[in-house]
Amino acid sequence: MLKNKNIIITGCLSGIGHATMENFSKNGANLWACFQKESPDVYKSIDNLTSKYNIWIEPLFFDFLDPDKIKEAVLKIRHKKQIINGLVNIAGITKDSIFHMIKMDDIKETFEINFNSQILFTQYISKLMLRQNYGSIIFTSSITAFDGNMGQLSYGASKSALISAVKTLSIELSPKGIRVNAVAPGVIDTEMTRKAKEEQINNIINKTSLKRIGLPEEVANIYMFLCSELSSYITGQIIRIDGGLN
Amino acid sequence: MTNIEKYREAFISTFNLKEIDPSELEYQSINEWDSVGHMGLMAELEDSFDIFLETDDIIDFSSFKKGIDIMKKYDVNIMV
């Protein structure tokens, strides 16, 4: 479904990011895969995918807390002189803590990674997309942005900020052919989720219509849909992928 | 092409200037140099000189003349 498209994915070390990398490779996309840290496992999985699916994957290693490294990554992407069909922003952190025990520094760091640096990276990449008059940009929000969640004030607020950004970016960039949307995942089976209290997670799962946890591949499929031509008239939207939780 | 020629050409092609001399131009002094035109000019200069302009410099790039100073930061010397 993504044959010959060149797509940037951030947060490839995460459960959803990794599933997205695999899914996109399987569907014929070439990737710039962004990881926070280098490791032999990373190279192994990349080799596995490139040989299996006959696509290229350029790994980029940088921390979203370092604006210089972000810029370096963008220059490397630009250097390849290839069309950038899509950008999937998945990287993000959570520092769960009940309201009265939240440190200001944690709020700042959460916003720095989940919002500020995502916007900075997107600012650079969309500049390159503007020359193509074409592109699809996706942000990862969360149901917490809409519904709130115990212990997730900073996370939820930062994910909510992305929703507003999507709407404004869509107004500014869609007339130039760049679609901007966000995906708001519910409870998905990832390491981030497994760190949370089991009781809290089960409570939410019981409230879903499908009565089960979501899989990273299921979120990856929505990213794929939004990067493909199937969604070419969809922009400025936030799609909840939550097993029917609203 | 010399640097000054490349620099002038970026203005001329982005803003479709046929007879006008770009050297006195300022941001928003002509219809074509609005915010959209500005991003187009920045892209043209980046491609032409193979540089990557910082957001702060894009914001400060308020005229043809100011631009020459800014380009120096990227090791591009434009001799008028």
Place this chain on the structure above:
Amino acid sequence: MELIPKLLNDKNIILTGCNRGIGEKTLEQLAKNGANVWACTRKISQEDITKYDTLENSFHIKIWPITLDLSNSESINEAIKEIRIFKIPIDGLINNAGITYNALFQMSSISMIKEVFEINLFSQILFTQFVLKLMLRNNSGSIVNISSTAGIDANLGRSIYGASKAAMICITKAIAREVGEKGIRINSIAPGITQTDMIKSMSNEIIEETRQLTQLKRLGEPIDIANVCVFLLSELSSYLTGQVIRVDGGLKI
């Protein structure tokens, strides 16, 4: 030519309102993606049959024409009976047929209000109730209701049409809760302004104005909606239920 993956291979889908506009294009896309379709229309013309034959031959699938008049509850019963006889699983339903109505609130006649609600809401509820009963036997299925941005934005002259579409959205969300555990998903698509017969009465001036109101600077095409139907019926959307997806090019009226 590269192989396009068939997202609905061997699935059996019910589609209403197939002979023009969004329905016509959706039928094509379903066929292209490997689905067999019960093509429901008020009347079945020779032209329709020819179209169906062409799709069957091109894509090696089956299209079964069904007569369905949403203004007539007898017709709804008959259509369901016909579909039941097949004794094959129903994997999807797209409630696409519907009528439009454009009138200021103070000028909306009660007879038109009743007609709009009969066709856009009550009959579709009845039809869906029947289909859902059959889907529940297989513990799987995906339903797509074609709503409208008018149901969310409540535009000028669209109070009645919008209300009928808004009602369908509410029903979508409620049904999702009731049948999710049984493996059935249900979602709505809210098209913006799509180029079909429904907007034929719009003047060129208004069409141009509307075009400018979209962020993508174009009106929708039936294929834009058809593609999202395919996505929602397929396994790609397996964790997506109870949602309304606006397919409107970023329309802000």
